[in-house]
Amino acid sequence: MANRRELSVFERIPRTICQNAINNFHEKGLTDVAAHSGRPPLLSDHEERTLICQARENRKDSLE
Numbered sequence: 001m002a003n004r005r006e007l008s009v010f011e012r013i014p015r016t017i018c019q020n021a022i023n024n025f026h027e028k029g030l031t032d033v034a035a036h037s038g039r040p041p042l043l044s045d046h047e048e049r050t051l052i053c054q055a056r057e058n059r060k061d062s063l064e
Contacts, residue, residue: 024030
């Protein structure tokens with residue numbers, strides 16, 4: 001069995017991410033990373049805590 005080693009943080013980064021960052025800097029002058037894509041959460045942290053608190057207080061109430 002071959003000797004294996006753990007990858008460094010730099011080696012774990014996909015090459016395309018590095019290439020895109022370099023291209024964005026050269027073409028647009030951007031130094032920040034773009035915002036993550038994906039669906040935003042339905043509830044904020046405060047709303048989620050409030051909902052959990054209400055559910056714990058009134059366990060037999062319906063969800064409506």
